[in-house]
Amino acid sequence: MEKNVLVVDDDEVIIRSCEAVLSGEGFKVTGATSSKDAMNLIDDRVFDLVITDLIMPTIDGFELIKWINEHHQYTRVIAMTGYSSKAVLRDAIALDIMDFLPKPFFPHTLTEAVTKALNTPPKVPVPTKAVETYDKAKFQSILQKYRQRPGSLIIVLQEVQELIGYLPASVQKIIAKAMKIPVSEVHAVVSFYSYFTMKPMGKYNVRVCLGTACYVKRADEILEKLKETMGVNEGEITHDSLFSLETVRCIGACGLAPVVLVGTDTFGSVDPAKAKEILSEYR
Ligand code: FES
Known part of the structure; x- marks a missing residue:
């Protein structure tokens, strides 16, 4: 399959040069002359690789890479x-490039570096319901259903997250436009409720409560066992995209701790061995 490469540089000559080399090798190349433009493009479609300049005005390449590491x-x-x-060089390598x-x-x-990078598996798998692949007709029907109902933002976000699996910035923008509210309002709600996520999740999102009641009952050991069993750290997705792992603070079920x-x-009175068994039920 054709690989999508985004070249980010405030010098258009560099973008065109990279494009000339890489398109001749069969890569599909898109250019962006600022980090801001790059972020909008990355929010809207999946790129297999981003090649970015580091020194750019306004938002430099270091900030862009940090943003990619956090959101994509x-x-x-x-x-x-x-x-x-x-x-x-040291600062760039520290960003796990x-x-x-x-x-x-x-x-x-350039060709050798791109080929080598694309032959290396990504840090986390590309989400199975990536932004291009979700059912857009269904998405529009959700917006259509609620766009005339004031106060229905949360239910829209719930239904859209169920459909896509997460709420990337590009999707939040479409929701804001449809609901005729500022995108900052949508973002504030998504950020406030731990239920909502801006990151892609596995088919099953596993959350370990580390609130006080759970923590004193060895929730940290449960988390370690889950990390070991799933082969991921917090915030990551397993390579088969089946599970993602997160921690949360008190979900209000302290009587069942650890949860x-x-x-x-919801599973209560979990211990490390039981946590492993729970995972196997979902495989
Ligand atoms: S501390 Fe875990 S549910 Fe309250």
Whole structure:
């Protein structure tokens, strides 16, 4: 399948040069001349790889990479810069990039770096219901159903999250427009309720309560057992996209402590061994 590569550089000549080299190798290349434009593009479609300059005005490449790591962890990143000091290299590597290209570089250096990066699995799998693949007709029918009903934002967000699996910024923008409210209002609600997520989730989202009542009953050991069994850390998705792992603070079921949630199912009096058994029920 054709791989999508986004090249981000405030110098259009660099974008065009990368495009000339990479499209000749069969890659589909899109360009962005600012981090802001890049963020909008990344919110709207899945890129297999982002190649970004580091020194750019307003939002630099370091900030862009941090944002990608937080919101689109499945996107691989290569950094490039004409200011390749040891400090820049060290700071870029600390952001867990896949490669570093000091400018200027030879065409074959770029092709080799891109091919190598794309042959490496992403840090987390691309969400199965990525932004392009969800049922857009159903999404529109949800918006249609509630757009004339004031105060129905939460229910819209619930239904859309059920449909897509998460609420990326691009989806929040469409919801805000349909409901005729500021996107900041949608974002505030999504950020406030722990039920809503802006990150892609596995088919089953596993949440371990680390509130006080659960913590004193060894919830931290349950979390460690789940990490070990699933092979992921908090905030990550298993490679088969079946599970994602999160922690939450008190869900109001302290009498059942320690508590683990799998999707909407609640399990009480869990211990590390039972946590492992619970996972196997969903496999
Ligand atoms: S502390 Fe875990 S449910 Fe209250």
